[in-house]
Amino acid sequence: MSNARSFMVLAAVFFLFIGACTYTVNAIQSIEHGTRIAYALKTDQDRKVKAALAVPGEETYTGAAIVNIIRSIQENDMNVEVNGVLYIRTGTYENFDPSRVDLSKKYRATYERDAAGSLIKIVFRG
Template sequence: MSNARSFMVLAAVFFLFIGACTYTVNMIQSIEHGTRLAYTLKTDQDRKVKATLAVPGEETYTGAAIVNMVRNIQQSDMNIEVNGILYLRTGTYEDLDPSGVDLSKTYRATYERDTAGYIIKIVFRG
């Protein structure tokens, strides 16, 4: 009877050991699969971001584009300055006189930002 009981305990321990090993192998495979999937997703995302970024350069605008921006200034959250003339976004439509903008010229743009990084003023120089 003692031998039968020892054999049953040994069989139970053996099956528990095999079950624990199988569970461990499955967990390792799941973690490896998740890691590979995360790496693949991150790699594709990284590649897309690098493909769409442009090298920063000097932006130029035509006089007509600037006049259009000045006329629609109330819809934006920034002020516009053209060759020293300041157009405020809080001004009325009648006060906005973009006659000082030469339509045939191109202007270089520089941006002034607040501490959060939002554009508060665009400065155009011709």
């Protein structure tokens, strides 16, 4: 009787061990599969073209659009220069004098960026 009992306990432990091994292998395969999917998604994002201009040339803005850009320089964290007049991002909109910007005139835009590619300043020339 004791041999049968020992055999039953041994069989139960063996099946528990096989079940635990199978569960571990499935968990490792799931983690590996998820890692491969995440890697594939990340590499595809890095290879995409982010933006392309349809027509080559300089961008032009009206004076009214420039006034709106200057109004939002604190939110965008950048400086704006219009025909040599610098509007810094730490300035307040209440101190901004819109009479210096001709609202009906067209301005060409030049962008200045830092080493990381972040926009520092937009320079408008009329």
